[in-house]
Amino acid sequence: MAATTVTDLSSISAYNRGPITTAFIPPTSCLATLTLPSSGGDLFFGHQFISYVDLACYPHGTIAAQNLVTWSSWDIFYYSPAICPSGWTQATAFTSVIPAWPETVSISIESNTNVALCCPSGYSYLSTGLGHQCTSPITMNQVIQYIFPTNNGANIVRGNVSTSTFPADATAWGDGVPVWWQSSDDALLAEASTMTPSGASPTAITTGVTGSGGTAAQPSATTSIPSSTATTSASSTPKPSGLSTGAKVGLGVGIPLAIIAGLALGYLLFRRRRGRGTTDGDAADVPLGKYEHDAPPEPYYDTQQPPKQPAHELSSQREPYHGMHELPSTRYQ
Numbered sequence: 002m003a004a005t006t007v008t009d010l011s012s013i014s015a016y017n018r019g020p021i022t023t024a025f026i027p028p029t030s031c032l033a034t035l036t037l038p039s040s041g042g043d044l045f046f047g048h049q050f051i052s053y054v055d056l057a058c059y060p061h062g063t064i065a066a067q068n069l070v071t072w073s074s075w076d077i078f079y080y081s082p083a084i085c086p087s088g089w090t091q092a093t094a095f096t097s098v099i100p101a102w103p104e105t106v107s108i109s110i111e112s113n114t115n116v117a118l119c120c121p122s123g124y125s126y127l128s129t130g131l132g133h134q135c136t137s138p139i140t141m142n143q144v145i146q147y148i149f150p151t152n153n154g155a156n157i158v159r160g161n162v163s164t165s166t167f168p169a170d171a172t173a174w175g176d177g178v179p180v181w182w183q184s185s186d187d188a189l190l191a192e193a194s195t196m197t198p199s200g201a202s203p204t205a206i207t208t209g210v211t212g213s214g215g216t217a218a219q220p221s222a223t224t225s226i227p228s229s230t231a232t233t234s235a236s237s238t239p240k241p242s243g244l245s246t247g248a249k250v251g252l253g254v255g256i257p258l259a260i261i262a263g264l265a266l267g268y269l270l271f272r273r274r275r276g277r278g279t280t281d282g283d284a285a286d287v288p289l290g291k292y293e294h295d296a297p298p299e300p301y302y303d304t305q306q307p308p309k310q311p312a313h314e315l316s317s318q319r320e321p322y323h324g325m326h327e328l329p330s331t332r333y334q
Contacts (some may be wrong), residue, residue, distance in 0.1 A: 085178060
């Protein structure tokens with residue numbers, strides 16, 4: 002089949018998912034936990050040639066999430082104007098054309114347009130990867146965390162995370178993030194690269210491939226995501242530290258009062274206990290209706306012996322006199 006290069010600008014713009022002008026931070030699970038296809042084969046992150054896709058691993062741009070779960074939405078796509086997701090780097094750049102799917106199709110790039118493929122740290126561009134796929138090697142005896150999604154007929158079930166020592170050399174790969182921009186976008190994208198979304202915290206992004214000793218696979222650089230909102234927001238004005246004057250006065254008054262109240266309460270409790278004549282460990286210390294095991298103990302009797310009766314002392318008081326009685330007249334033989 003003859004090769005085809007798409008040059009029509011309206012057709013090319015239809016593949017644009019929208020801009021990435023704020024720092025997109027993928028969850029660490031996107032790379033720490035890989036996916037094993039139900040049909041077997043190489044492990045992948047985020048998305049591969051199956052219907053399962055972890056949408057949290059990719060910026061949506063202006064595309065609705067439900068439109069990103071079909072195969073066709075991953076044939077040809079890019080983001081513009083856009084920067085790489087945080088922790089990802091530009092693995093390669095394209096000049097005149099960028100390959101696409103089917104393999105006989107490519108997209109024309111204008112002279113004033115810059116195009117690069119962003120891959121996770123530790124991943125490189127897959128030269129046969131249709132212009133938007135990244136790869137990382139897995140060697141024998143490396144420890145892998147992965148999931149095994151299954152289709153229950155209605156939807157795909159992600160499944161639980163498993164850990165395994167990989168028995169042979171293999172490859173982890175997945176779809177990267179193609180970014181397009183022009184020189185007029187440089188200022189906007191430069192500012193975006195120093196920003197993080199509201200509420201975001203610094204996160205270390207690493208691959209999900211670990212060695213037999215628990216070390217990261219090679220190459221497996223770890224990138225720390227910047228936490229400042231802008232480089233121009235450096236702390237030129239020192240922030241006040243310590244307690245305010247009002248707080249110090251409140252502590253100075255409140256603490257002595259609390260100590261006095263505590264001493265008074267302790268004294269009252271001591272007097273009350275002493276008045277009762279009880280000591281530690283007496284029954285008075287046990288809340289009424291409460292037993293150590295929430296129920297009164299059951300009596301226990303040995304089946305071979307009757308229970309022993311407690312000994313009683315003879316009464317020291319005399320019994321009252323009830324008069325005299327005659328002995329019976331009948332003799333016993």
